[in-house]
Amino acid sequence: MEQEVSQQEAQQERRVADRDRPDVDLSAYGRELLHEMLWSMLLSRRFEEKCAEAYQMGRIGGFCHLYIGQEAVAVGAIRALRSDDYVFTAYRDHAQAIVRGITPRAVMAELFGRVDGCSGGAGGSMHMFGADVNFMGGHGIVGTHLPLAAGVGYAIRYRGGDQVVLCFFGDSVVNGGPFHEAFNMVAKWGLPVVYIVENNAYGMGTATDRVASVEQLVTRGHAYEEMHSERVDGQDVIAMYDAVTRAADRARDELRPTFLEAVTYRYLGHSMSDPAHGTYRTKEEVQRERQNDPIATLCDRLISQDLLSQEEYDRLDKAAIAASEDAAEFAENSPAPDASAIYENVYRDEYLGGLDRRDAWR
Numbered sequence: 411m412e413q414e415v416s417q418q419e420a421q422q423e424r425r426v427a428d429r430d431r432p433d434v435d436l437s438a439y440g441r442e443l444l445h446e447m448l449w450s451m452l453l454s455r456r457f458e459e460k461c462a463e464a465y466q467m468g469r470i471g472g473f474c475h476l477y478i479g480q481e482a483v484a485v486g487a488i489r490a491l492r493s494d495d496y497v498f499t500a501y502r503d504h505a506q507a508i509v510r511g512i513t514p515r516a517v518m519a520e521l522f523g524r525v526d527g528c529s530g531g532a533g534g535s536m537h538m539f540g541a542d543v544n545f546m547g548g549h550g551i552v553g554t555h556l557p558l559a560a561g562v563g564y565a566i567r568y569r570g571g572d573q574v575v576l577c578f579f580g581d582s583v584v585n586g587g588p589f590h591e592a593f594n595m596v597a598k599w600g601l602p603v604v605y606i607v608e609n610n611a612y613g614m615g616t617a618t619d620r621v622a623s624v625e626q627l628v629t630r631g632h633a634y635e636e637m638h639s640e641r642v643d644g645q646d647v648i649a650m651y652d653a654v655t656r657a658a659d660r661a662r663d664e665l666r667p668t669f670l671e672a673v674t675y676r677y678l679g680h681s682m683s684d685p686a687h688g689t690y691r692t693k694e695e696v697q698r699e700r701q702n703d704p705i706a707t708l709c710d711r712l713i714s715q716d717l718l719s720q721e722e723y724d725r726l727d728k729a730a731i732a733a734s735e736d737a738a739e740f741a742e743n744s745p746a747p748d749a750s751a752i753y754e755n756v757y758r759d760e761y762l763g764g765l766d767r768r769d770a771w772r
């Protein structure tokens with residue numbers, strides 16, 4: 411046990427050592443983009459704090475996995491895309507959906523299981539979807555969306571397009587079959603896909619370094635020669651933005667896929683029904699990681715470079731809280747789907763008999 415704890419501490423030190431941020435002049439990015447990224451992170455954070463409250467009040471059913479702590483990964487990456495590119499992600503998907511352009515109202519209504527939700531209330535927390543913004547979900551089964559992203563990459567090449575597919579997934583995925591199947595085809599065929607593993611140090615309650623046979627997950631990508639693999643500070647939104655900008659150019663111009671390991675951390679439990687700490691990680695560890703908060707870090711950097719004032723920050727934060735409150739009120743007032751809707755989108759043709767039908771074998 412003691413040995414296990416000291417191993418975890420050593421891993422922790424390695425993670426933190428990777429986070430020496432270069433003192434880059436951020437003015438080159440322009441105030442508008444920088445404020446936009448700060449806004450998106452704040453909105454994601456405040457929105458999910460509202461989700462936690464609504465969940466505790468029994469307004470949200472089923473699983474609910476929050477992204478708090480990881481916002482820089484989604485924001486930096488998605489901001490680097492064009493509007494006709496595609497995004498796939500796993501079940502920790504609220505922030506990605508909002509950053510991609512699904513409204514906070516439609517995401518919250520989906521969480522509440524209401525008709526105005528982006529998936530008509532049928533999917534809930536893990537199944538956000540937005541065809542109009544090329545947001546391809548929201549996937550609950552670990553690793554299964556990686557081959558789907560490869561398929562969209564294939565379709566783009568088949569049609570002669572120049573879009574890019576961005577696919578986020580968790581660290582536990584690198585130990586499973588779909589990861590290698592998808593990486594092999596994408597690398598061999600030169601498909602325009604950017605895979606991002608969000609290494610938040612745990613898969614549920616299992617520390618990543620207890621189950622992965624490599625010290626750094628990026629090493630897995632080196633098995634695929636045609637793929638560019640790189641490790642990025644996932645708590646630095648600028649580093650994420652830069653890495654995905656380069657990856658998207660590489661995919662469009664060279665038809666060369668990329669694998670990014672974003673080193674990040676989740677502050678809360680695996681899902682709303684799990685504790686934040688106390689079982690598989692200590693309170694001190696979580697507190698230490700919180701010192702490296704992606705929002706506070708960006709805010710400090712912008713203020714110190716005269717690219718943001720405290721008043722501007724307060725205004726953005728207030729607006730993020732207001733938008734989250736508005737989303738919850740909207741969701742509360744949206745009706746639940748009619749019971750007959752459970753047959754929609756299940757069969758190709760209408761389900762004859764609807765709720766009254768009973769299959770003979772029953």
Ligand SMILES: Cc1ncc(C[n+]2csc(CCOP(=O)(O)OP(=O)(O)O)c2C)c(N)n1
Pocket residue numbers: 502550551552553579580581582583610612613614680
């Ligand atoms: C194929 C499959 N096996 C098991 C599960 C149960 N499960 C849900 S989340 C999870 C852990 C995933 O961890 P990670 O990939 O690191 O993502 P994170 O939750 O940290 O974002 C598991 C095992 C599942 N959903 N799908």
Ligand SMILES: [Mg+2]
Pocket residue numbers: 580581582608609610611612613614
């Ligand atoms: Mg994880």
